[in-house]
Amino acid sequence: MNFKYDVIVVGAGHAGNEAACAAANLGSNTLLVTMDMNKVGQMSCNPAVGGIAKGQIVREIDALGGQMGIITDRSAIQFRMLNRSKGPAMWSPRSQSDRMQFIQEWIKTLTGTPNLHIWQDTVTGLTIENGQVSGVKTLLGITFRAKCVVLTNGTFLNGLMHIGKTQIAGGRCSEPSSYGIAEQLKEHGFTVERMKTGTPMRIDGRSIDFSKMTEQVGEDDFHKFSFLEDVKRELKQMSCWITYTNEETHEELRKGLPESPLYNGQIQSIGPRYCPSIETKIVTFTDKTAHQLFLEPEGVDSQEYYVNGFSSSLPYQVQIAAIQTVPGLEKAELFRPGYAIEYDFFDPTQLNHTLETKRIKNLFFAGQINGTTGYEEAGGQGLIAGINAHINCHGGTSFVLGRDEAYIGVLIDDLVTKGVDEPYRMFTSRAEYRIILRQDDADMRLTEKAYRLGLATDVRFGLHKTKKEEQNKLIDFLNNYSIKPAQINPFLQSKESSELKHGCKLSDLILRPQFGINELAEAMPALKEKIEQIESRKEEIVESVEVVMKYAGYIEREKMIADKLQRLEHIQLRGKVDYNSIHTISTEARQKLTKIDPETIGQASRIPGISPSDVNILLVLLGR
Known part of the structure; x- marks a missing residue:
């Protein structure tokens, strides 16, 4: 060892x-x-x-x-x-x-x-x-x-879970906290x-009436996360399900608020604004008569369902009473209740x-x-x-x-x-x-x-280079292939797009919002043949080329802005200025610059409370 x-x-x-x-x-x-x-x-x-x-x-x-x-x-x-x-x-x-x-x-x-x-x-x-x-x-x-x-x-450092007034030390359900490091x-x-964060209850799928819910099926096209060609989705594909809370649900939840760790002072820490608990939703959004719930399957061989949108730290009895007022969940059986964790x-x-x-x-x-x-x-x-x-x-x-x-x-x-x-x-x-x-x-x-860096393999880099080459070939073709009005006007008319009076390059047509490259290819045999010559990643390459060409103006403008601001990232600041000695900037600026000690002028400019005039003063001090 x-x-x-x-x-x-x-x-x-x-x-x-x-x-x-x-x-x-x-x-x-x-x-x-x-x-x-x-x-x-x-x-x-x-x-x-x-x-x-x-x-x-x-x-x-x-x-x-x-x-x-x-x-x-x-x-x-x-x-x-x-x-x-x-x-x-x-x-x-x-x-x-x-x-x-x-x-x-x-x-x-x-x-x-x-x-x-x-x-x-x-x-x-x-x-x-x-x-x-x-x-x-x-x-x-x-x-x-x-x-x-x-x-x-x-969440393991001094983790403490809350279900109503019950408090359990732990990093997550059934796992101990970690002490000493903090x-x-x-x-x-x-x-x-x-x-503080939290998680919803888990429900036994055998107790759910899916007929009262809206099914959401997945997509089966070329999109995925990994760029590697041998990585594929091979498991059975499953649906998610949508239902909604109602006033009866909210009334059951309100009954439990006095025992809510979030509202009785038991939890003092800060929770996520963008993923609030169900009790926070009914308190914050009092005008809402319903909140969407999204039931997500936990696995192919599991009956466990995750109730997205119903995060809660209320007592388990309140959670059960409330969830059983939701359409499709009237007979819901829980595997475990939701909880909050500090x-x-x-x-x-x-x-x-x-x-x-x-x-x-x-x-x-x-x-x-x-x-x-x-x-x-x-x-x-x-x-x-x-x-x-x-x-x-x-x-x-x-x-x-x-x-x-x-x-x-x-x-x-x-x-x-x-x-x-x-x-x-x-x-x-x-x-x-x-x-x-x-x-x-x-x-x-x-x-x-x-x-x-040495982290991407030769295989990955080879696939990347091939894709880039194929993209450039298709872009060059679109930029250089000329089209005459007689060839394309019937297609443009069918798409309710203005007809051509003079010839143009195919790339000019790609900019039009009424259609994409694949639709245009059906009317243009030469373009269709060019696309069919792409040996792998055909759909991915066509989509990427279309995005690059349709949004070229926006992309170039954003790159210009990024390049301009990037200059500030090259002006080193750390260790060159004693902020407390600069009395021409605000007290807030001196305090925040001292605390964060930014590496560059660019980073300093993004600190909340640092004004453009503060940045200009720093530039003058650095001889810029």
Whole structure:
């Protein structure tokens, strides 16, 4: 048994697994420590991956050589592309997963990764020497040594669950809390705070009357999460179901409010604004007579259903009485009630963009420990932390993604620059460059970076190059093929699009909103033949070319803005200015600049409370 490693990752959730695989695949001798090897990658909340903006993050994880997209596809029981009615910047893939298959796929991946070792135990503290982490101590009394440590403890740090007035110590249902780490880091000057999240009840599918609900089936086209061709959805596909609460439901819930931990003072910490409990919904949205519930199957061989939209910490009797007033759930039998959980997290402004802590060298934080919520946000952070832990061990340039390069870049910059005052969740609205951060071009943005880093394989990079070549061939054809009015006017007339008076290039027609490339190909034999020559990824390539061409003006304008603002990211600031000595900027600005200590002028400009005039003063002081 080895007791010395390059990288130790604590916690085998979505952040920890990505961190461990990234470090190991890059060549670091890596140890993953988990309380339970049978629950790695556990989907603590709903059995789904992706969604608005979150799906883009998963595509980015995959493009960078991470695992979440692969494992999601292999465990998928329903796939949908959300927001199709909107522009492609808003398209977001989402997949239901078989919860147990998701875990099994993670187990196979972790145990099949070279350089990666797993140890089942609980970490109770860190070994810290001369301001630098040097290992971890466990409940079994073992000390493991390492050059870098990545903490991905999720909701386990001093976790406390609430069901009505009942309080149970634990990181999630039937799993113990973790003690010692938060207390130790607090002694080293870290700011430790509390957050709250929750999860709904699980219902026995045999007790559900689906005839009273609306069925939502999945899609079966070429879209998926992973770019790899041999990764496919092979499990039986299942439906989700929609129903609604009503006034009777709300009345039952109101009866239980005096015993609600959220409203009787039992829970003091901050919960997620964008995923509120059902009791919060009826208190906040008093004008709403109904709230949608989304029943999600937990797996092919499971009768368990997750009631999305009914998160609650009310007493179990109240939860049962309320859910049995919902159409289709009148005879609902519960496997377990919903609960809230409070846990410790660390103010993320204590981190650098690499996710290394500012106070202790070679110590990294990733996931809910940073105040985020969601599997996808955790996975993205874990990947970046694992990459940079490896770099710290073996040398090289830190790996950081910009806000114009990835949603992961937006996520991490928001955390370390602005901090959090509630569990952070990614939305497309948080990304100012969302037109160039689409889900369809994650591979184009990031795969080459991952290949240079050593994380993307030769196979992945080869597929990427082939796709890029085929895209360029089709774009060149569309830009250079001339069309005459007589050839195309009957088609244009059928699509209620204005007819041509003069000849034009096919690319000019692609810009029209009434039709797409595939429809045009049916009227243009030469275009149809060109598309049929594409040997693989035909539908994917056609879709991507159409997006690039139809939105070319918007994409170029956004790139110009990003390039202009990028100049501020190259002006180094950290260590060059004593903020407390600058009396020409506001007191708030001095305090926030001192606390966050931004690396660049660009980061300083995004700190809440820092005005454009403050930025100009800093530029003058730097001789700019």
